[in-house]
Amino acid sequence: MTTANPTRSTRTARDLLDSRLLTVVSGHAFPAAAAGLGDTGMIITGAVGLTKLNHLRHAHPNALLIAEPRTLSTCTSTAIEPFVLSEPGALFEDTLEDVLQRQRDAGADVALLPTGYIPVAENETLREVVRRANLIERDDTALVLSLDASWLRTEHINFVIAVLKTSLLPVLIGFAHNQSPLGTQWALRGYRQLFTAVPGLFAHRTDIAGFDAYAHGASGASIGSIPSLRRFTPPDQKSWSSNPTDRTPHVLVGSMLRYVRGSVLHTSYYQSTPAPNCSCVICDGRPIDRFITDSAEQKRDAALHSASVLTELWDRVDPSNPRAWWRNAREETMAANATLATQIGRPIKDDYLSSWEKFDSLR
Template sequence: MSNPRSFRSPALQVLDATVPATSVLSGRVLLHEESRFIPHQRGAVDNERGGVVMTGNTADDRALRLRTEAAFTGAMLIDSAPYKTYTATAEQPFLLPSDELFPSVDLSLGFQKARGASAAITPTGYIAPGDSKALKAVIREASLIERADTVVSLPIDVTWLRDDRVDQLIAACARISQPKALVMIAQFDPLKQSKELPGNLRRVVSEVENMMLLRTDLAGLEAMVHGALCAGIGISSTVRHSVAPGEKPAVNKPGPNYPSVLMPELMRFSGAEALSNRYANADAPPCYCAVCDGRGIDRFLGTDRDTRIEAGDHNVLTWSAWVEEMASTTPGLQRKTWWRDKCAAAIDNYALENQRLGLSTKKGFQPPLPLCAWATLPVS
């Protein structure tokens, strides 16, 4: 399944609720970013094929400032992330504003557009494991929305992608006429929870029209290759994953919060501290993006703002180059084969890099479960 591209400027469509969300989002891989660093328009963002998803407590205010102060004209969404604090129910699947006399979904959607969003996202709460009534309530409320500029958010517990629930999820998504944005909720990387999840996520985006995947990692590219309308890749681990309301994000190791760095040859995100330790006695692989210019990828060991911005720009430029590669291949079998071969080549690079470092497979870099799945799942 492929989606037509629109090159009409998203900034010119902001207040027009009749412009379909599909026309401004189709084919884009957006940068999902916390609002605290805005207004700062990243030069790494490709406005033709990319854009921005603003999230965080002040996302709406920062989105407006990005439009007005930074003169940002690209595609932009505002993700207020109600799923981080609110669980959807059969009676109230959406979290409506509490400071309005007569709160409504339409008011919430219109407010996002007034703050500069190119399309509006429903304020859906977290959909808990197996809560069919809450999922049906989202379908019910979505059917009442008459705006064309709307994306229906589906922040699902990742267990909805297991074999015993994925068919129900697919059927539910198919009943929603608007574009649907999946946000997978789990501790750590959702797709590492069990081996069937990457393949089942592929089923969802390939079998249902106009699916999106937000707040994710390279799974966003996997989704785009297999027919997704749009994707949003997080600038940091906290914006690539989210946990259920009431849970605190688990951490592998307490201490300073260093940037995570996308390793181009291995197609993986690794913490800057881990990379610094790993390459303490060996040359780190160089990167030739516009930010790195041949320097090693082990140099981002810092918690200051400049280091974070540079590491983030490196990440964006790296996966944006892959988006360009993807766009240059024909949708369908050719594009799917390109992606599978790219993932398979990355898997081969793990053995080569471990050999270069003199490390065993057990002690060296190990390919993530989703990458292994993308390299081996059938392309058709």
């Protein structure tokens, strides 16, 4: 699904985000991501995001570039202060227009409102964030939300849907959890329900679930270049890892439709059977299980490989019927996983695929 490069000076934020797949990067992952940027798009996070965006703007004038406000990861919005205009310890408080204009001056195509994390059941905060955002009368601005994953529960999701339907600005929405926001059946179900009920939301800081969101009404998706950028972590919590001593990079395996740590690919999936060669432009026919060290070179190549595979997947989407395309892609993947499981004598974890198939069967 290839779209033409936007003309930055004439397209609105909503137009620029439509049918887009963007990469979310931090300072740590920046060099590799920037090397593979081309004329696609990127959301840059972290304290020096604006500086890095400004550098990229000169090198990639046609790329869609956005700087994510650091407040989303460090602060909490309240009904009294829905926008965080200065972080704790700052000597001066900016105006909202100061914050937005700095993004535009750095070369951002879309200015994002400086919201913070919104805890579950803080109904007045979410309502006030959207109400205040609706006062912005510029079409180059968007609302970005970091909602606690528990907003996806049955008892909260209808309120979220009702409030977001009132937004006049385009909304980029991501969910916060210290491990996996979509790691439960109720979260996956609520996530799909959200994009189905409010078409045009942009699925932010997600993973392969961004494809399911797009197939069910999302305008586009941003996918993190590393696990911590495929979600938000609540400001008062620490990100959790199943094996913090394993520093091998996570790799997107297109045939599995999931990210797998390099060491797991090598020792668990392809120890007894040869690993397939990857045809992406980065791997160029080399085995998919070769990412087994934590060297800077392997991390860089893994990031570029994953970005290349994502682009290839996105280009295959049928924009006239993305839901049918996505279901067929999932069914093909599950069949391939079953074949591999038989070969290696162990099941292949499919993350969300079985759950999505179950949801579809209940329709």
